[in-house]
Amino acid sequence: xxxxxxxLAATALALSLGATAASAKTLVYCSExxxxxxxxxxxxxxxxxDASSAxxxxxxxxxxxxxxNTRPGLAESWDVSEDGKTYTFHLRPDxxxxxxxxxxxTRPLNADDVIFSFERQNSADNPYNAYVAGASWEYxxxxxxxxxxxxxxxxDDMTVRITxxxxxxxFIANLAMPFASILSKEYADQLAESGNxxxxxxxxxxxxxxxxxxxxxxxxxxxxxxxxxxxGKEPIDxxxxxxxxxxxxxxxxxxxxxxxxxxxxxxxxxxxxxGNSDLKVLEQEGLNVGYLxxxxxxxxxxxxxxxxxxxxxINKQAIIDVVFQGSGxxxxxxxxxxxxxxxxxxKDDPYDPEAAKTMLQEAGVENLSMKIWxxxxxxxxxxxxxxxxxxxxxxxxxxxVDAEIVSYEWGEYLERSKAEDRDxxxxxxxxxxxxxxxxxxxxxxxxxxxxxxxxxQWCNEEFDAKINEAxxxxxxxxxxxxxxxxxxxxxxxxxxxxxxxxxTFMPMRxxxxxxxxxxxxxxxxxxxxxxx
Amino acid sequence: MxxxxxxxxxxxxxxxxxxxxxxxxxxRLLPGDPILLMSGERGISPERYAELQTLLGYDRPLPLQFxxxxxxxxxxxxxxxxxxxxxxxxxxxxxxxATLELSLVAITLAVFIGVPAGVLAAIKRGxxxxxxxxxxxxxxxxxxxxxxxxxxxxxxxGYLGWTPVSGRISLLYYFxxxxxxxxxxxxxxxxxxxFRSAVSHLVLPGIVLATIPLxxxxxxxxxxxxxxxxxxxxxxxxxxxxxAFRVVSVHALRNALIPVxxxxxxxxxxxxxxxxxxxxxxxxxxxxxxxxxxxxxxxxPVVQGGLLLIAMVVMVVxxxxxVLYGFINPRVRAR
Numbered sequence: 001x002x003x004x005x006x007x008l009a010a011t012a013l014a015l016s017l018g019a020t021a022a023s024a025k026t027l028v029y030c031s032e033x034x035x036x037x038x039x040x041x042x043x044x045x046x047x048x049x050d051a052s053s054a055x056x057x058x059x060x061x062x063x064x065x066x067x068x069n070t071r072p073g074l075a076e077s078w079d080v081s082e083d084g085k086t087y088t089f090h091l092r093p094d095x096x097x098x099x100x101x102x103x104x105x106t107r108p109l110n111a112d113d114v115i116f117s118f119e120r121q122n123s124a125d126n127p128y129n130a131y132v133a134g135a136s137w138e139y140x141x142x143x144x145x146x147x148x149x150x151x152x153x154x155x156d157d158m159t160v161r162i163t164x165x166x167x168x169x170x171f172i173a174n175l176a177m178p179f180a181s182i183l184s185k186e187y188a189d190q191l192a193e194s195g196n197x198x199x200x201x202x203x204x205x206x207x208x209x210x211x212x213x214x215x216x217x218x219x220x221x222x223x224x225x226x227x228x229x230x231x232g233k234e235p236i237d238x239x240x241x242x243x244x245x246x247x248x249x250x251x252x253x254x255x256x257x258x259x260x261x262x263x264x265x266x267x268x269x270x271x272x273x274x275g276n277s278d279l280k281v282l283e284q285e286g287l288n289v290g291y292l293x294x295x296x297x298x299x300x301x302x303x304x305x306x307x308x309x310x311x312x313x314i315n316k317q318a319i320i321d322v323v324f325q326g327s328g329x330x331x332x333x334x335x336x337x338x339x340x341x342x343x344x345x346x347k348d349d350p351y352d353p354e355a356a357k358t359m360l361q362e363a364g365v366e367n368l369s370m371k372i373w374x375x376x377x378x379x380x381x382x383x384x385x386x387x388x389x390x391x392x393x394x395x396x397x398x399x400x401v402d403a404e405i406v407s408y409e410w411g412e413y414l415e416r417s418k419a420e421d422r423d424x425x426x427x428x429x430x431x432x433x434x435x436x437x438x439x440x441x442x443x444x445x446x447x448x449x450x451x452x453x454x455x456x457q458w459c460n461e462e463f464d465a466k467i468n469e470a471x472x473x474x475x476x477x478x479x480x481x482x483x484x485x486x487x488x489x490x491x492x493x494x495x496x497x498x499x500x501x502x503x504t505f506m507p508m509r510x511x512x513x514x515x516x517x518x519x520x521x522x523x524x525x526x527x528x529x530x531x532x
Numbered sequence: 533m534x535x536x537x538x539x540x541x542x543x544x545x546x547x548x549x550x551x552x553x554x555x556x557x558x559x560r561l562l563p564g565d566p567i568l569l570m571s572g573e574r575g576i577s578p579e580r581y582a583e584l585q586t587l588l589g590y591d592r593p594l595p596l597q598f599x600x601x602x603x604x605x606x607x608x609x610x611x612x613x614x615x616x617x618x619x620x621x622x623x624x625x626x627x628x629x630a631t632l633e634l635s636l637v638a639i640t641l642a643v644f645i646g647v648p649a650g651v652l653a654a655i656k657r658g659x660x661x662x663x664x665x666x667x668x669x670x671x672x673x674x675x676x677x678x679x680x681x682x683x684x685x686x687x688x689x690g691y692l693g694w695t696p697v698s699g700r701i702s703l704l705y706y707f708x709x710x711x712x713x714x715x716x717x718x719x720x721x722x723x724x725x726x727f728r729s730a731v732s733h734l735v736l737p738g739i740v741l742a743t744i745p746l747x748x749x750x751x752x753x754x755x756x757x758x759x760x761x762x763x764x765x766x767x768x769x770x771x772x773x774x775x776a777f778r779v780v781s782v783h784a785l786r787n788a789l790i791p792v793x794x795x796x797x798x799x800x801x802x803x804x805x806x807x808x809x810x811x812x813x814x815x816x817x818x819x820x821x822x823x824x825x826x827x828x829x830x831x832x833p834v835v836q837g838g839l840l841l842i843a844m845v846v847m848v849v850x851x852x853x854x855v856l857y858g859f860i861n862p863r864v865r866a867r
Contacts, residue, residue: 028703033825036615036616036617037616037617037618042617044570044571044572044574132612132617132618133612133617134587134588134612134614134617135617136583136584136587138570138571141580142571142574142576198618201617214706216709216817217623217626217627217817218627218815218816218817218818218821218822219630219699219700219815219817220699220703222706240703242699242703242815243815243817244698244699244815245812245815245821246812246813246815248682248685249682249685249697249698249813249814249815252685252686252689252690252697252698253697253698255690256689256690256693256696256697258696258697258699258703379573408563409563409564410564410568410569411563411564411565411568411569411830412563412564412565412568414568414571414572414573414575415568418575428573429573430573431573452575452577453573453574453575
């Protein structure tokens with residue numbers, strides 16, 4: 001009898017627990033892959049950032065969701081010195097770190113956490129500089145932070161001062177990037193004491209909207225809403241990432257309501273998803289541009305007339321239809337339309353084979369033959385480079401230009417295409433990191449980048465002067481016209497044929513509300529709710 | 533018997549070294565450089581590239597790198613993944629139970645359906661049952677796994693809604709992974725419906741992964757049975773007036789099983805290869821998917837370590853089969 005009573009009691013308890021679980025709001029997101037780890041500064045993959053920086057962590061500055069503009073985050077405000085070199089950050093008071101099964105914070109966020117989060121990436125002396133084997137802090141280095149930052153100091157508990165070697169307008173945007181996430185120094189110290197440093201990368205603690213619960217590699221990541229979140233608790237209670245690598249399977253899971261939001265659908269399935277009344281499909285231009293870069297140091301491509309003639313010969317709309325199957329749009333500028341300072345006024349070279357022939361004749365070019373490099377991999381800005389190259393090849397042959405398609409293994413392709421004496425035009429593209437125009441124009445088209453990321457090997461003094469000036473100004477309103485002028489020069493000079501910007505689709509159940517697409521390509525669940 | 537086992541183990545050692553060399557060389561022969569692939573379009577400065585090479589030890593001469601690798605192996609150190617920076621062995625051990633569970637289910641399905649089907653087809657040679665079974669086996673054998681898996685998902689999960697689409701268990705259930713085997717863990721957890729959910733998640737991937745071994749085993753059993761059924765001793769047994777069932781199960785099947793057991797052992801390799809695709813379709817968190825990702829990223833330590841570990845599993849299973857063979861067929865021991 002006693003046993004029966006106990007059993008009944010246990011069942012009742014189980015049932016009531018079950019009932020609580022059912023009334024808690026759980027959102028399941030079908031993600032595309034496993035995170036490499038949970039310390040975003042160690043890695044470069046968007047999948048990793050979704051699972052760490054977008055959920056668990058905050059940064060001093062944040063991107064205003066849905067735009068590439070920055071807004072205050074863990075820093076309530078900041079002052080920039082007259083010379084643009086000194087940034088003083090005033091931290092938000094009473095920001096609590098997450099209380100989890102594995103860590104209970106004793107103090108709110110302070111300057112030590114900020115200094116720790118950056119210092120560990122910057123200084124080989126920091127005990128956390130090499131806390132996982134082969135830690136290389138890729139973004140910190142590739143955003144040139146070591147060269148940029150002269151010093152970091154704690155002014156008082158709530159104030160941090162960072163001094164730069166030179167004025168750098170994208171600095172605030174850099175600090176909103178995943179690698180600049182703020183970790184708890186208290187947690188790191190506790191782990192170091194117990195000799196368990198690697199846990200920092202496996203069981204993250206941050207100040208963000210969701211806190212980490214558990215991870216099963218290649219299967220599932222579980223989070224719950226951070227009850228102490230400084231900006232208020234999220235509407236959903238539990239967030240689950242169901243890792244599903246195959247796009248068709250993700251779609252089936254969404255249809256079966258096993259997940260409510262899915263990442264990266266197959267372009268071919270968009271129409272049928274849109275037609276399903278249980279679903280809705282959000283769409284937005286990606287922060288990327290796919291291009292064909294001529295080698296402007298090679299004859300006859302050193303002549304802008306020739307480059308523009310070839311641009312005129314390429315039927316970009318056909319590429320959008322065939323290669324992107326509608327999940328892209330024609331690009332006319334070297335920066336994507338979601339980026340601030342995008343120049344609406346520039347005129348794209350129209351598709352006109354006859355005009356192209358005449359332009360080539362005027363430039364004195366006959367029987368031109370060239371190489372087109374086709375990437376061996378899929379990228380958002382170019383889902384099928386081989387097919388794209390074939391279409392361009394046939395467009396060019398229509399104006400009497402004979403093109404040969406070449407390709408190499410991806411790592412090799414990236415290296416060889418940098419060479420200043422490279423033979424031929426290269427298909428490539430770029431996905432923005434920090435939403436700053438300099439991240440496209442400076443990285444890809446400045447004179448400094450020739451022989452490197454500047455695949456067109458194009459150095460134009462006028463263009464360079466504009467972007468260099470814009471980089472030193474901190475006021476967006478002053479920078480915008482300079483970037484717009486730079487885009488005009490680019491269009492006239494045509495070092496690239498700008499081909500396409502992808503469109504990112506986010507299918508979800510129709511009762512999911514408040515989801516905002518991020519032009520920077522991350523997936524955020526702040527403000528997301530499920531209607532009953 | 534002991535000598536026999538010892539001689540088999542002796543063969544494993546050179547095989548192991550051979551696999552280590554092949555695994556090491558194979559991934560390096562593929563064009564592609566893990567550092568360049570990691571930096572992607574972003575590119576990397578020559579100084580930074582050199583730094584990373586040193587950090588990862590790729591600037592050392594290949595024979596030295598191999599030596600480091602071998603000495604590490606002897607101490608049980610398979611190196612760290614270039615991508616996740618976590619120890620290869622740790623990653624393997626986390627993921628392997630999932631692959632093992634799926635493979636065991638698949639091979640069980642394949643044996644328990646394949647052997648009886650083969651036996652029946654042999655007895656009723658030329659009948660409609662034989663024709664259909666062998667036709668189905670041939671179809672199963674030639675079916676591309678990826679397509680077959682998706683077809684089953686679309687029909688059973690999408691259209692009929694009988695089975696879950698993918699994963700190992702419904703996301704509603706959450707309990708610690710004590711053994712790594714979902715069937716066992718879900719039982720231990722005591723959560724209502726967890727075990728049922730785990731079983732239902734195994735059905736489709738189990739079928740998909742079992743398909744090829746099942747076809748092979750059925751065909752092998754049939755042909756071995758046909759051969760044995762024509763032997764004199766089977767005719768004698770029949771002539772003695774033994775019941776048909778006894779003739780088939782004791783006199784014929786036991787002898788026919790010898791090549792079938794070998795085949796089953798060899799299927800372990802096939803299972804491991806099939807697991808790669810099956811796991812990808814069903815989002816099954818095992819080593820197959822892990823290997824595929826690593827090859828694309830040229831994650832040298834994971835590819836070479838993973839290959840070696842998988843090879844070890846296959847070798848150990850085949851050793852077990854050889855030993856088992858000795859029990860079934862005393863003639864092997866005698867030689």
